[in-house]
Amino acid sequence: MSKYKVFVMRHGEGAWTKENRFCSWVDQRLSEDGVKEALACGHLLKEAGYQLDVVFTSLLSRSIHTAWLLLEAMGQEWVPVVRTWRLNERHYGALIGLNRAEMALNHGEEQVKQWRRSYDLTPPPIDESHPYFLEIYNDRRYSTCDVSKEFLPKSESLKDVLERLQPYWDGTIVPEIKRGKLVLISGHGNSCRALLKHLEGLSDADIVDVTLPTGTPILIELDENFRPTKPMQLLGDQKAIQAAIRKVEDQELL
């Protein structure tokens, strides 16, 4: 029997999704479509009668704006929004800013798929010569973290993402859910995948085939031991959701 519910969702479409570039820790805003997606999610949850108690986001604007727009559409703007770097998108290292289709041309589609979806492959690290290095590491938001700047990642596999996220899930989010709070996590494609791997008990091989659409709330129902009681549900028009998943998958095609 389900004891707890939690929503996990990838933020609305970001500006760089249109350009097909790895965005990761670069603080791009939502695209116009991304704004619409976030509002639509809020309307969907409102119509279903959900009342949120707390929303967790990353430190990146596209995840925070998604939370704001969603809460506004629900008429629940007063709900606390808690931000943490531990929900940030996976750090794509030296791949940040590069175009996925161009990468496929140079390295092959299979290599790009491995970089994007495998569980334990870490892309080459970012270094000071990278055009976005200073923009990321000089950003004041990263001096507010629970680890000092020099220990923030320079590149991550999905496994690394789960390792930095899980202590926050266990220590901060789970206690809220246990207190009876309805929590929504406005995260990123890969921070949400890492969390879903953990919650759904997916194997390292199975997570490779999980791709998340932008701006789609995923409802997870859990028993008292935080084990899923039914398959996760992607809420909304199922045909449109499948098309949105395919769009993300096809980003590495030539």
Ligand SMILES: O=C(O)[C@H](O)COP(=O)(O)O
């Ligand atoms: O970092 C990004 O650009 C996206 O949020 C995720 O990209 P991916 O779908 O290539 O993992």
